[in-house]
Amino acid sequence: MNRKAIIFHGTGANPDVVWLPWIRARLAERGFAVEAPHYPTLNVEPIATFLPKVLANHSFDEQTVLIGHSGGAALLLAVLQHIDTTVSQAVLVAGYCTKPNTSDEPVLQDDYDWAAIAAHVRDIYFINSRNDPAGCDDRQGRAMFERIGGTQIVRDDGHFGDVDQPYPTFELVDRLIG
Incomplete structure (x- = not known):
């Protein structure tokens, strides 16, 4: 089994911040081929x-786990809307589908094909905090969960790491990945 994980950092970040290096190492220890562009x-x-650049840089199949x-x-x-296969899992940490604050959000599409997104992932998890200072909160997670299904997990852990919030490990994400 060629399990693969692709980990996407957040806005203005890189693959070596907060818990991203830790989860990369954990998954590699478990036999995953890990990409962290x-x-x-x-x-x-x-x-x-x-x-299109992201899609061209990666391949996706039923053994792929996506973390963002x-x-x-x-x-x-x-990504899930536009790939032509079903991936194993997706874990969206502090994710959002509408503008969470007053910042421009060019990463958002004007609208989503929720049925296509749901069809392209076997298990999807939304992990959000009630107290996310960036607005990527439990209401954002709920909006996605209501459209796609999956599992919503609500915490009180801020943004799960950011400039002023150290978050070196994330045991929950490690446990969720099968």
Whole structure:
């Protein structure tokens, strides 16, 4: 079994912040081939031109697990809508499908084909906090859950890591990945 994980960092971040290096190492120890690309134009470049680059850089199949944090989680919605296969799992941490705050959000599509997204992932998890300072909160998770199904997990853990919130490990994400 060739299990693969692709981990997408958030807006203005990189693959070496917060819990991303930790989950990369954990999954590699478990036998996953792990990709953790650096996309500096994530949520800067419009999704219409950014998404084709992401899709061209990765392959997806039934053994693929997708993990995204914040803007990277929002990106997963577009990825799942536009791939032509069903991946094993997707974990959206501090994800969102509408503008969570007053910032521009070029990673968001104007609308989503929720049925296509749901059809392209076997198990999907939405992990959000009630107290997310960026607005990527439990209401955002609920909006996606109500359209797709899956599992919604609500915590009180802020943004699960950011500039002023150290979050070096994330045991929950490790446990969710089968």
